[in-house]
Every structure is written in structure tokens, then in C-alpha cells.
Amino acid sequence: MFADYTTSELMSIFAMQGFAGLILFSVFVLMALGLAIIFGQMGVINMAHGEFMILGAYITYLTSNVFADYMPNLFGAYFFIAMILAFIAAGALGMLVEWAMIRHLYHRPLDTLLATWGLSLILQQCYRTIFGAREVGVTLPDWLMGSFQLTDIIEVPINGIFVMTLAVGISVAIAALMYKSRWGIQVRSVVQNRPMAGAVGINTARVDRLTFGLGCGIAGVAGSAFTMIGSTGPTSGQLYIVDTFLVVVFGGAASLLGTIASAFTISQAQSTMEFFLSGSMAKVLTLLFVVFILMLRPQGLFSLKVRR
Amino acid sequence: MNSSNTDFVLAVEGLTVSFDGFKAVNDLSFYVDKNEIRVIVGPNGAGKTTVLDLVCGRTKATEGSIKFRNKELTKMKEHQIVRAGVGRKFQTPSIYGDLTVFENLEISFPRGRSVLGALAFKRDAEVLQRVNEVAGMIFLDERLHTRGDLLSHGQKQWLEIGMLLIQDPELLMLDEPVAGMSVSERRKTAELLRTITKDRSVIVIEHDMQFVAEIADKVTVLHQGKILAEGSAEHVKQDPKVIEVYLGH
Amino acid sequence: MSYAGLRSLLPKNDLINFAVLALILVVVLPLSLDIFRLNLVGKYLTYAFVALGLVLCWGYGGILSLGQGVFFGLGGYAMAMFLKLEASSPENTAIQSTPGIPDFMDWNQLTELPWFWQPFHSLTFTVIAIIVIPSIFAYIIGVAMFKRRVGGVYFAIITQAVAAILTILIIGQQGYTGGVNGITDLRTLFGWDIRTNEAKYVFYFLCVFMLFLCLGVAQFVRKSKLGRLLVAMREMEDRVRFSGYDVANFKIFVFCLGSAFAAIGGAMFTLQVGFMSPTFVGIVPSIEMVIFCAVGGRLSIFGAVYGALVVNWAKTTFSESFPELWLFAMGALFIGVVMAFPNGLAGLYTKYCEPKVNQLIARFTGKSNDTSAELAPQMKTEGGNP
DSSP states (O other): OOTTSOHHHHHHHHHHHHHHHHHHHHHHHHHHHHHHIIIIIHOOOOTTHHHHHHHHHHHHHHHHHHHHHHOGGGGGGHHHHHHHHHHHHHHHHHHHHHHHTGGGGTTOHHHHHHHHHHHHHHHHHHHHHHHOSSOBOOOOOGGGSSEEEOSSSOEEEHHHHHHHHHHHHHHHHHHHHHHTSHHHHHHHHHHHOHHHHHHTTOOHHHHHHHHHHHHHHHHHHHHHHHHHHSOBOTTHHHHHHHHHHHHHHHHOTTOHHHHHHHHHHHHHHHHHHHHHSOHHHHHHHHHHHHHHHHHHOTTOSSOOOOOO | OOOOTTOOSEEEEEEEEEETTEEEEEEEEEEEOTTOEEEEEOSTTSSHHHHHHHHTTSSOOSEEEEEETTEEOTTSOHHHHHHHTEEEEOSSOOOOTTSBHHHHHHHHSSSOOSHHHHHHOOOOHHHHHHHHHHHHHTTOGGGTTSBGGGSOHHHHHHHHHHHHHTTOOSEEEEESTTTTOOHHHHHHHHHHHHHHTTTSEEEEEOOOHHHHHHHOSEEEEEETTEEEEEEOHHHHHHOHHHIIIIIOO | OOHHHHHHHSOHHHHHHHHHHHIIIIIIHHHHSOHHHHHHHHHHHHHHHHHHHHIIIIIITOOOOSOHHHHHHHHHHHHHHHHHHHHTOTTTTTTSSSTTSOHHHHHTTOOSOOGGGGGGGOHHHHHHHHHHHHHHHHHHHHHHHHTTTOOHHHHHHHHHHHHHHHHHHHHHOHHHHOGGGOBOOOOEETTEETTSHHHHHHHHHHHHHHHHHHHHHHHHHHHSHHHHHHHHHHHOHHHHHTTTOOHHHHHHHHHHHHHHHHHHHHHHHHHHHSOBOGGGTSHHHHHHHHHHHHHHOTTOHHHHHHHHHHHHHHHHHHHHHOHHHHHHHHHHHHHHHHHTOTTHHHHHIIIIIHHHHHHHHHHHHTSOOOOOSOOOOOOOOOOOOO
16 A cells, blocks of 8 residues: 555655544543543443533633624734633533532442433433534634644644644643642542541542532533634534543553554554555554554453452 | 462462562462461561452452462452362451341352352252351351341451351451451351361461460561461461560560 | 253243243234334344343353454345345346446455455355354364463453444445445345335244244353353352362353354344345444343343333433433433443342232242242442442
């Protein structure tokens, strides 16, 4: 399949596809980080995670409309406001869901999976009722439009770079929060030994709720970023949920570093193959590859050997 | 007591297991005789439960050998080790709460262990007789049709011991069989242990030194994955190192 | 088999359940519904096969597969391939550029029947393939997962990924599979038109017959020691392992059995509905099949049948009158059945109706009930945080 191209063309193709892969990687990372926190730290499968992401996307869409109608001169800055609003909205909904549903199901992971699937159906229908079945897109502010011309073949879009920067920034922030802050220590201690954490005075119920809220909030930010590179529909979230789960599982559920590494592998594989094969075959091969690796190494790429 | 050196039931040699560099069991060697009751004691984290895990295949050894009747166990799968004649009781009672005492024991009866065997399994006279016999030994003959969930903690411990007895293993490993039991339950358990240890070797992990002295033929003291002392209960109790790290002054 | 043996296999309550279900499916529904509605019921019943398999896998064994649509689809496609080949005889397809191959292949510029389609000229091969191919596929997945002790949510997600892979593959390989439209326009079985009312009656009763066959197998498995082992494994897998069982083999067996049931259901679907498409294979249909089982009661083989009927009937009714409400109802169903009624309809029946039914029977037969020692293994409703 490489025979039709010259070496320099191939290099450029790899560079371009590599960059396209990086944008996919950013979306994966943003979605998977939230999921990894919730699944890895709490052992809860949140099938509605994609819908939390879409909530963030719709919030961004609304914010951009409000800015366009009432504050057109500030339009260039709407995205930052939208991101914060998306985080708050998705996080608040997440905490509500944790309180109403998840906390009753902590010892039944499979049931959580089904219940959150139900939640995702309800949210999808809500979006459809409120925003309509058609996909909506946001207007990008001027400074995000256009692209850099690197060579005559390679050009990189600015919005892609922005999304990537965002993904990196949020990953660093999460890592700092989890491994450096007092709250991160509390979360990790609750994960490792719930009764003991409770006994030393950590309010485990509150930690659970905040963790779930944080995971959902990050999903909201992911949705916000998602609007930069694609349009949003009621079922857009569902398209990503299986991929994202595979990213998390593939990375080794409890490891943030693993999540990022596996998001990188999967997105690069998919995007490079997409150029040479049809999109659907690229996806099939990527998924098969991941499933195959998981059969060889079920604990994921990064995980510790622990004493039972 | 026979003490022929060539005919040990269990011979553990140079056994080491490390978890990410931490050696939970470090170059451990010990031998268990036929019909011997061996008690393993030691402070928390000494590697006692890990040793049992290694013998029954739940944890794979990094190095060393475990021979059961001259058969190497380290390469075998858990169910093969069980079928070879090693029975293991867990620290917390592991029984099937949704099944009755009868069904709990029946599942442990060593027949029909393959898929087809389990489909074709019949509750015949032999099974009924054996289940009733064991239920009597573990003081549960009145409760055969009670769900496992509804038993008391002590009764659950007995039930799990019963589930091992019905397999009739040659080597029985018990992890803290009297933990959480009342005084009277403890007494009954000691009595139970004495009856079931005829004709088989037993390894027991236990903390209660009085109980240990009551049942043990030989005591092994573990500390940081290594043997600190070995010998009769009296002998071990006098050992200054054991007093230092485990028994206290 | 001796009377006592039969009695332990089919205690009185189950006998009544079998009889009531037979009465409903064989007598009441065919007499009270027109053929259009009866055909719909037949379609719903094909999902009952899947739900039945899930009762054994998930309810008993604790293995939740979110990819049962894969096996439903494999069975359905196998049946559809046979019927499609018959519908694509050279005479019927004379106007195509390559006569004698299915129309969608012709549209996709295929000039030859692909090798894997060839054996589906034979009905014998097809019937065997319907059961064997999905079972082999399930066996491969089962060995790869269970021998390596992958279970729980990991297994659920991986089966879900398999469902996604197969759907994308079917849609992508249009020329070989009919793509997103699936395999349609199926007409005859050995020259006998399958679209007539007469054929629909025949297929309905065939479907009911197969369902009872599968129910019989499920009942046998459930009442054998294997059934109790599955419950034991669900609770204390290690204890079962250290009682000398190779736990993975039992999981593989029950997963294959559930897949074979699903595949039979898929084949029955193709016969009664007249087409097969990727919409019955993917993630969404697969997880919906789980809800049929959950609504019926994940531990009740009869519940599975009623669950499939009730949920699908509700789906049809809702979608006819309030299409926008159906997703809300479905979502609420998922949440409600998990949080409030983990034993589903069967749980409600056992709690509220069965005692009264037993009283009635006792009054009529004039003897007291045998309080059978074997109690149905109920789901424990483990409370969450206090």
C-alpha cells in the first residue's frame, strides 16, 4: 500500500496523519481522563460519560450564541467562559447523579453499568427535546481559524493546536491534583482502603461525590474542546464511549500515565491507518488490535503487580 | 511419629516470591511430615498467608520448589493442585451464601469436576451419606437446608472446614481457623481439628499461642519472609529472637 | 428417567410455569391475535432466546456479556444467507450483470460468489452453522478471556467492543454482507413462499417449539450441579477453584450455551421478519437485550420470556403513540430495574403472587405443599452506602 508514494510524500503523509491523530488523541485524553478517574479510582463504569461530554458541548454552543447576540465585541473570549461553565454544569450534574444513583450501587459494578446506560438514554432524549435532533456547531472566534503552513504539503490547523494544548494542560493539572494535593491523597487513600480512610476522619462519601463530579466536569471540558473540531448532536457522545473505555482499560485502569500512553497509541494507529485503508477498516483493525492486546495482557499496559 | 527424611508430604525448598522487588517470602525451606500438624506463627506481614497461597498455587513463586509427595506444585494450576490432594481454607470464611449447607458440601464432593461431569452429576446414596457424615463432624447436621448466608461466623468457618474434609485431602491448610470465634466455639474447633487431623498432614496459621501449644506437633516462626525459629511449641516460646519480634516480653 | 429424578429436575412450581407459558404461547395468543400481531409476538420471542442465555450467563454465572447481538446476528445472518441464495437463483436475477449472486453483490461489482457464501447453498450446513459458528466464536472469546481470568466489567466492555467491531465490519464490507441495509428481500424456502400468512403461522409455532426446547435445556442446566456451581462461582470464585474445579471451563461452557441460544433466536428472527441487518448486532441492541433479561428477572428462565415480551410490546406501543417518550421510558426502565427491582418481574411474582397461587393449588389438591428445600438463589440486594 506504500508503493504508490515517494518517500518524501510518505513522510509528509505520516506527519499530517500523525497530527490528525494528535487531535483525536486530545479528544481521547480529555474524555478518558475523566473516565479513568471515575473507573480507576472508584471502580465505577459510567456509560453516560459521553453524554456528560455532550452536555459540555451544548453549554459551549449556548455560550457562543449568548456572546454573539449580546457581547459580540467579547466574542474572542467566549470559549474560556464556556469551558468553565461546561465544567461546572457537567460537574454539578455528575454530583447529583452520584448522590441519586451511583452511591447505592458501589458494590455492583455491572449494575452501575446498566443504570448509567439508562441515564445516557434519558440524557440523549433530553438533548433531542431541547436542542433538536440536528447537529449544531459553534462559530470559532477569528484567532482560532486558519492554519500554519509548515511545508508545501504539511499544514496544521490552529484549532487543533489549541485543543492539544488544552489536553496537555488539563492532564498536568489532573496529575498535580491527584498526586500533589491533599485532596488527591484523600481520594487515593479511599481507593486503597475505604474503612481505614473513614476511620482516620476522611469523609469518604464526600470524596466519592467530588471525585465523580470532577470526572464528569472534565468530560464537560472535553465536550467544550470537542466543539472546536466537530459538530454536536444528541448521540455524538455514544460514538466515543466504547473507544474511550478501551483507552482506559488498555492503559491499565488505575494509571493516569497509562491512560495517556494508550490514548496516544490508539489514536495514532487509527489515524495513520485511516489514510491507507477505509475509515471503517482502520477502526476495525484498531479495535481488534486493542482487544487482542487485552487478551494477552488483561491488566492493561501499565499496572502494578500487587500482593493479594 | 515417623521422621524419615525421604518421605515428606510437603517439601518446600528455596522458595522466594517478590512483588515489585519486595520479597514477601525469601529463600524459605521447610518440610512437613506425614500426619504432622504444623503451625505457622509470626507477626503481621511475615508472609504466612503468602506461603499458603504459594503452596496452593494462588500466587506463583519467583524461585524455588514446592514438592507435594515428590510432585512439583509450582508449575501446576490451582485445580490440579487441589485434585492432587491439597485443601486450603481461607482466612475469612469463604462459603456460598446463596446455597444451602447441603449444596455447599455437595459442590465440594470430589466427583463430577469437569463440565460434563457436573451436568451428569447425580445425588446418589454415596453423596448423601458422605454429606451427612461430614455435616455431623462440623456440628451442622441440624442445619443442612439452611442457606449459607444465615449461618453464624463460627458456623461458616466450620462449614468451610467441612467443605475441605469432604474432599479428603492429604494435606490440609487452614488460615486462622478460630479467628473471631467465641470461647466455646474455639473449644469445639480444637476438638474438630484433633479428629480431622488423623490420617492427614495439616498446616495451620494461628496467633493464639495457647491454642498453638494445644494442637501443634511443630511450630515454624516466620519473620519478614524468613524462618526465625522452628521446633516444638515449648522450644519456640523460649527462643529469645521469637520473644523479641513476636511474643513480646 | 425415574419419577424422583424427573421431580428434582422439574419441581411443581416450574411445571406450573412451563404449563402456563405453553398455554399462553400455544393457545391464548394464537387464538386472540391476528396474524400481524402474532408475527410481532414471534419476533419478540426471538429476543427471549437471547434473554434466556443471559439468565444463565449473567444471572447464574455473573458473566455479563454486552455483545449478545453478535451471536443473534451470526445466527440470523447464517439463516439469511441461505434464504438469500435461494432468492438469487439465476432465473430470479437474470437482469443482473452477474446472474445467480445476491443483488447487493452485483451492485458492488462482485462477479463471483465469495467462498464463505458457497456452503450456504445447503440447508443442512446452514442449520449446523447457525449453532456451531456462534458457539465456536464464543468459545474463542471465552477461552481468551476466562482462561486469563478476565471477568466482570472488563469482559462486558470487551464483548461490547466485539459487537462494535462486527457492526463496523458488516457495514463496511457492503459487497459481502449487504452493508447497512443487511440481507433483505428473502422470499422462499425450497420454493415455499415464506411471506404468506400460512408460513408466518408455521414459523411462529416453530419458534415457540424451539423456545421450549431451549427452556428445557436451560432448566436441565439450572437444576444440574453445574447450575449450582455457577451460583457458587458468582459468589466465591476462588473457593470453587480451590475445590478442584477449572472455573474457566464452566464459564466458557455457559457463555457458549448462551450464544447458541442467541443464535437460534437470530435464525428464528430472520425466518419470521424476512430480513437481517446490522441494527440487531451492535452495541445498542446488545445492551437492550440485557434489559429484557433484567426486566424479566435475571434468575428466572421464564422471566426472560415474559421480560422480552413485555419490554418489546411496550416498545412497539410507545413508539407507535409517543416515539419521543420511548427513550425516557427505556432509560427509566434500566435505572428502575437495577435500583428498585433487581429480581425483575420474577422477583415480584415470587414475592407477591406465588404464595397465593400455592394456596390455591393446596386448596384444590387438598394436600399441603411440599416446602421444597431448594430455594431459588435470590439476588442479594447489597445495600450501598448507608
